[in-house]
Amino acid sequence: MEVILSSPRGFCAGVVRAVEVVEICLEKFGPPVYVKHQIVHNPHVVNDLELKGAITVETVEEVPPGSTVVFSAHGSPPEDFEKAKMRGLRVIDAVCPLVTRVHNEAKKYHEEGKKVLLVGHEGHQEVQGTMGQVEMTLVDDAAGSQLPEWPDNVEVAVLTQTTLSVGDTAEAIKAIKERYSGAVVRNDICYATTNRQEAVTKMAALVDMVLVIGAQNSSNCNRLREVAEAHGVPSYLINGPEEIDQRWLTGKVKVGITSGASTPEVLVEQVIEALAPEKVTLLNGADEDVSFTLPRELR
Ligand code: SF4
Known part of the structure; x- marks a missing residue:
């Protein structure tokens, strides 16, 4: 079997920044640092930060008064900022620019x-x-x-x-x-979403099946799976190698792999390792050199 790797894939600039924001807050203010909503939609990333002292909550009301809270990359309504002010919270907003x-x-x-x-x-x-x-x-x-x-x-x-x-x-x-x-x-629609969908379209024409690595609640991962499927290729969204169903692989010669904007590359590597292909081919795609500055409070 040959694996064809889509490019670009994985982390976008907004996700890199959001994860960095939580890490810097942990370092600067010390644990626990509360995070309102999953910082990005990927359980692997969330667990990793929780092991370092982040606590993920769904509402501002769950954050103890006086604590530090990071608002997730997806953006928050003004009322959440109001509630945080009333509770005396230090808010660092990791919303993507x-x-x-x-x-x-x-x-x-x-x-x-x-x-x-x-x-x-x-x-x-x-x-x-x-x-x-x-x-x-x-x-x-x-x-x-x-x-x-x-x-x-x-x-x-x-x-x-x-x-x-x-x-x-x-x-x-x-x-x-x-x-x-x-x-x-x-x-x-942002550059990362557009580039990953264009790349998966190109890849879908070359493969018998597509694996999208990422979380079920990630919007951009779901769209990648749909785009591949719309090109007539069976496509599955999986968190990692443990979710590969061996029946999907029967008779497949070329397997395409991509990952969403919140998926760490280590999960792609693990899936490739589990597939143990004879060959891995990397497709060329759009160059991405986007990066965002940190929120003012952390600069
Ligand atoms: S808007 Fe695009 S660049 Fe920003 S976090 Fe979302 S997927 Fe990433």
Whole structure:
């Protein structure tokens, strides 16, 4: 069997920064450091930080007064900052700057008097944080999903979650433009999501099966699996080698591997080791040289 490795894959700049933020906080302020929501959607990363003294909670109310809390990379609604202030918490916000950009766009369009539509997945942490910024309406990225019935002269601005499927989002935006032709559209799918989906599309044409390494609750990992499957290749999302089902491998000569923006490379290495291929081929892909500065409080 040959393994074909997609590139780029794995950690994006926002995830690298968020993990570094927790590590620096542990060093600077000492454990425990509380983290509101999984710092990034990967249990391996979360467990690693918890072993060093991080404590993951889901709500600000769970953080003892006076403690240090890191807000996750997905972004948080303003009310969480308010609650933290009331509890006297030291907040370090590890939100990805590309998510902050979406928040700022939302505020700008709202101030301009536009109706804001957010294309995204209900319940996702990033969507909760963005929806909290200003009044806006969520539209699922499934094309044809129901749009609000606003008068034709209403000015509309369209934002998107950063980790959506590039193809599905294009369809959703097309449907919105058909209904609100004057809508201002900001496609906010980030560089890491776009590059990983482009790379998996290229890889899917060469392989019999795709393994996406990452967590079930990771939006960008799920989209990678869907993109590969949309190209007619059986595709499975697994956390690591222990989840490989040997039946999937029957008759497979070329197995493609990729990983989401929150997946550490060590898990990819472990999966390759478990497959024990005769050959590993690395595909060329987009170069990524993105990095973000740390939050002001830690610089
Ligand atoms: S996936 Fe994109 S938006 Fe999310 S943390 Fe990474 S770079 Fe930022």
